[in-house]
Amino acid sequence: MSDIHASWGEAFARFAGGLPAVDHAARSAAFDEFIQHGMPDDAIERWHYTDLSAFPKKPVQLATAAALGGYARWQLSGCDERIWLNARNVAGASSATASLPSLDAHAGIAGLHRAFAQPGLQLDVGPGTALARPVHALTVTTADADGEMTHLAHRISLARGAAATVILQNVGLPGATRFSTQSLTVELAEQAQLTLIRVQDESRSTTQWLQTDVNVGRDARFQLVNVDLGGKLIRNDWRVKLTGPGASTELAGLFAADARVHLDNQYEIDHIAPHGTSHQYFRGLGFGPSKAVLNGRVVVRPGAQKTDSEQRIANLMLAKGAEIDAKPELEIYADDVKCAHGASCGQLDDTAVFYLRTRGVPETQARALLTYSFINSVLERIAHAGLRTRIARQVTALLGADLDFDAIGDLS
Amino acid sequence: MTKLLEIENLHARIGDNEILKGLDLSVGAGEIHAIMGPNGAGKSTLSKVLAGAEDYVVTSGTIRYQGQDIAEQSAEQRAAHGIFMGFQYPVEIPGVSNMMFLKAAVNAQRKERGEPEMAANDFLAWVRHRVKQMKMDPAMLSRGVNQGFSGGEKKRNEILQMLVLEPKLMVLDETDSGLDIDALKIVSDGINAMRSPERATILVTHYQRLLDYVQPDFVHVLAAGRIVKSGGPELARELEEKGYGWLQAA
Ligand SMILES: Nc1ncnc2c1ncn2[C@@H]1O[C@H](COP(=O)(O)OP(=O)(O)OP(=O)(O)O)[C@@H](O)[C@H]1O
Numbered sequence: 001m002s003d004i005h006a007s008w009g010e011a012f013a014r015f016a017g018g019l020p021a022v023d024h025a026a027r028s029a030a031f032d033e034f035i036q037h038g039m040p041d042d043a044i045e046r047w048h049y050t051d052l053s054a055f056p057k058k059p060v061q062l063a064t065a066a067a068l069g070g071y072a073r074w075q076l077s078g079c080d081e082r083i084w085l086n087a088r089n090v091a092g093a094s095s096a097t098a099s100l101p102s103l104d105a106h107a108g109i110a111g112l113h114r115a116f117a118q119p120g121l122q123l124d125v126g127p128g129t130a131l132a133r134p135v136h137a138l139t140v141t142t143a144d145a146d147g148e149m150t151h152l153a154h155r156i157s158l159a160r161g162a163a164a165t166v167i168l169q170n171v172g173l174p175g176a177t178r179f180s181t182q183s184l185t186v187e188l189a190e191q192a193q194l195t196l197i198r199v200q201d202e203s204r205s206t207t208q209w210l211q212t213d214v215n216v217g218r219d220a221r222f223q224l225v226n227v228d229l230g231g232k233l234i235r236n237d238w239r240v241k242l243t244g245p246g247a248s249t250e251l252a253g254l255f256a257a258d259a260r261v262h263l264d265n266q267y268e269i270d271h272i273a274p275h276g277t278s279h280q281y282f283r284g285l286g287f288g289p290s291k292a293v294l295n296g297r298v299v300v301r302p303g304a305q306k307t308d309s310e311q312r313i314a315n316l317m318l319a320k321g322a323e324i325d326a327k328p329e330l331e332i333y334a335d336d337v338k339c340a341h342g343a344s345c346g347q348l349d350d351t352a353v354f355y356l357r358t359r360g361v362p363e364t365q366a367r368a369l370l371t372y373s374f375i376n377s378v379l380e381r382i383a384h385a386g387l388r389t390r391i392a393r394q395v396t397a398l399l400g401a402d403l404d405f406d407a408i409g410d411l412s
Numbered sequence: 413m414t415k416l417l418e419i420e421n422l423h424a425r426i427g428d429n430e431i432l433k434g435l436d437l438s439v440g441a442g443e444i445h446a447i448m449g450p451n452g453a454g455k456s457t458l459s460k461v462l463a464g465a466e467d468y469v470v471t472s473g474t475i476r477y478q479g480q481d482i483a484e485q486s487a488e489q490r491a492a493h494g495i496f497m498g499f500q501y502p503v504e505i506p507g508v509s510n511m512m513f514l515k516a517a518v519n520a521q522r523k524e525r526g527e528p529e530m531a532a533n534d535f536l537a538w539v540r541h542r543v544k545q546m547k548m549d550p551a552m553l554s555r556g557v558n559q560g561f562s563g564g565e566k567k568r569n570e571i572l573q574m575l576v577l578e579p580k581l582m583v584l585d586e587t588d589s590g591l592d593i594d595a596l597k598i599v600s601d602g603i604n605a606m607r608s609p610e611r612a613t614i615l616v617t618h619y620q621r622l623l624d625y626v627q628p629d630f631v632h633v634l635a636a637g638r639i640v641k642s643g644g645p646e647l648a649r650e651l652e653e654k655g656y657g658w659l660q661a662a
Pocket residue numbers: 426427429431449450451452453454455456457458500
């Protein structure tokens with residue numbers, strides 16, 4: 001056993017007793033999976049751009065609860081607030097006892113996550129029930145000691161005809177180096193409708209793996225807006241299975257890779273049943289020496305006739321040294337399908353910058369306004385004005401501008 | 413008395429292509445000048461060079477505005493000091509509302525001039541007043557800048573921006589092209605409303621039609637990068653009749 005594994009083994013032995021008493025045998029089995037398979041390296045196809053095999057090197061420990069009164073600033077108006085601080089639920093009930101998630105992921109890293117999994121949002125919505133308010137699940141991580149880690153597992157389950165909007169927001173405060181994994185499993189029964197807004201906003205010293213598994217049942221709909229605002233090394237995996245006839249999904253996303261960020265987004269949509277619809281709509285921004293990967297893979301299984309699938313990726317390079325690899329992939333095993341995809345990469349239009357400058361808007365602000373214009377088609381899908389403005393402000397601040405979003409007006 | 417705008421022997425090129433080749437023009441406060449001329453003569457180039465476009469290189473000559481050489485001034489500084497250019501092809505900025513755009517422009521100009529920001533309510537009232545003057549639907553304020561606007565609506569929006577910003581020197585590049593008869597009247601009214609002893613307007617146009625509504629004091633012909641003929645309003649009518657061929661030799 002290598003040193004890395006030895007240190008992990010020690011950590012597991014030390015912390016297993018302190019983890020929620022769910023299925024200790026399963027945790028141990030998961031830990032063995034991790035030791036057996038190790039962390040994924042770039043020889044694995046799905047991990048071509050991201051290598052975690054040497055990570056983490058130092059002994060690790062579970063993050064400890066910290067006193068933080070200041071999370072009010074991330075709270076959102078009109079939402080049902082659930083808050084986790086260093087992976088401990090501190091506000092809003094975390095209902096139901098959690099069981100370990102089953103994930104369609106690399107066995108080693110999934111094993112690690114399952115071994116240490118801490119209960120996150122556990123949301124069950126009953127048949128025909130529509131939640132009146134969005135659920136805002138906010139996870140805040142502080143940065144007190146080097147090598148701390150969190151492993152939250154969230155679960156959302158909508159029964160037949162249920163509807164909900166969930167905002168899942170990760171905020172990492174700047175500071176010590178951290179490692180975190182987070183899973184989300186979503187089950188949508190017949191005709192259920194979930195709108196998920198996921199905001200990933202980690203500190204620049206955080207390495208993070210996120211995995212989301214979604215099952216979309218008959219005539220159910222999964223609508224996602226994912227916003228990646230960075231970290232040190234972020235790997236974000238999405239597996240959406242359209243398992244019932246007429247299931248549909250729209251995955252919209254926006255990512256902003258500023259200096260020294262490594263951001264790897266892997267989306268996989270699996271059309272298993274007929275009459276499924278999937279739309280992917282992504283906008284990427286490269287701000288500085290950074291690397292972003294966006295892989296959008298669509299598989300249409302033999303039985304998935306009448307599938308309608310579209311992928312659109314557009315990237316905007318805002319600085320030298322930015323690299324964005326955008327790859328739409330299609331694998332079609334059915335003959336009666338409609339599939340389209342396209343990816344583009346460009347820069348800000350000089351004429352548009354000049355237009356704004358002739359109106360007196362300084363160049364920095366002009367570029368920020370045009371960047372806002374570029375991402376607006378994703379932003380406008382965020383059905384919470386306060387959050388939308390906050391994200392717009394945060395992204396355009398990366399360009400050094402301070403825009404007046406109060407004057408946006410109603411864009412609908 | 414110093415002229416509002418004084419251009420002397422202006423040479424400008426883009427890439428290796430010299431487009432303005434020794435252009436002279438002087439515009440006094442209170443005056444309206446029309447510039448006509450064949451396609452490709454350099455009219456839009458002149459407009460953009462005045463507004464501060466950086467892709468054109470001024471190789472020689474001077475542009476003095478309010479007595480000052482503005483060679484070193486950025487487009488945004490020129491705008492703050494009162495130079496406005498109406499674009500021949502206005503740009504679409506989807507998702508950035510006209511309101512946000514106008515507010516960004518007005519406040520940036522005020523900041524550059526060392527004036528305080530306008531209070532939100534005053535600003536809204538001011539913009540609404542101008543929208544009404546341009547007979548536009550106030551709902552346009554929450555739409556993206558020129559997003560999905562027709563050609564004529566875009567031109568009307570240029571004049572709205574001008575009315576909101578209240579510049580001193582207005583350079584309107586073919587603002588009349590693409591307008592229907594009613595819109596031409598509204599746009600002309602907008603231009604006339606800005607007429608004052610301190611302001612001046614340069615109208616780049618291909619048609620006498622606009623000049624029936626906005627009476628110019630001077631008409632110039634720009635051909636091959638220079639002003640080749642200047643006269644009064646009658647020159648425009650003469651051009652309408654005879655075209656530019658007879659001037660080419662000059
Ligand atoms: N980026 C460029 N590179 C090379 N040549 C250019 C460029 N932009 C403009 N030109 C050339 O400069 C010349 C003048 O163009 P300009 O747009 O100023 O003409 P104009 O007088 O406004 O014509 P029109 O009446 O058609 O609007 C044209 O020959 C045009 O092709």
